[in-house]
Amino acid sequence: MKLTKKDWIFIAVAVAILATFFLITGKEKTKHVPYDTNHRPYFEVLQKTGNKIEAEKECEECHNDRVIPFPKGHPPKNRCLLCHKMIQPRQ
Ligand code: HEC
Ligand code: HEC
Numbered sequence: 001m002k003l004t005k006k007d008w009i010f011i012a013v014a015v016a017i018l019a020t021f022f023l024i025t026g027k028e029k030t031k032h033v034p035y036d037t038n039h040r041p042y043f044e045v046l047q048k049t050g051n052k053i054e055a056e057k058e059c060e061e062c063h064n065d066r067v068i069p070f071p072k073g074h075p076p077k078n079r080c081l082l083c084h085k086m087i088q089p090r091q
Contacts, residue, residue, distance in 0.1 A: 033086045038062065043088050052081040 003011075033039050046055035059080045062068050070077065 030083045030085070033081070033084050035087075035089055043086055046081075046086055047088075053079075055086065056080045 033042070035043060042055045042058070046052065049055070056079065060077070063070065063077075063080075075083070
């Protein structure tokens, strides 16, 4: 059977969907941002602005080599909230 261009597009789309699925389920294992006194202000920023970049601006004031070092082999450290979800517990 000869694969046409259309078949290849179909395969590419299927692979992309599967890859996204595995990426997302993999990321779920990453620790969530704790909802405690240290982190609550940033939950509020996220809630108010709806903007993750705005909410994660100050993370590195504590999470850095001097104050709270990252675990060994931590992935590149910008954009915390893409990997560490902020999930607010129901009140
Ligand atoms: C005022 C200092 C401070 C700031 C700012 C801060 N953190 Fe933390 N963070 C801590 C401390 C202390 C801990 C360890 C104790 C704990 O679990 O609360 C921690 C723990 C964590 C953990 C690990 C939780 C776990 O279950 O082990 C994650 C993930 C995290 N912070 C993400 C963030 C992100 C993302 C931001 C920015 C939105 C941020 N932190 C801002 C102090 C801070
Ligand atoms: C590319 C994804 C990614 C990004 C971006 C990222 N992290 Fe992580 N982080 C991880 C993974 C994976 C781990 C180890 C698995 C886990 O969460 O236990 C981890 C672990 C941590 C831990 C230790 C959790 C523990 O075991 O107690 C802290 C604290 C943390 N990250 C904070 C941050 C902060 C703050 C930022 C932004 C400056 C950040 N991370 C950005 C993926 C990421």
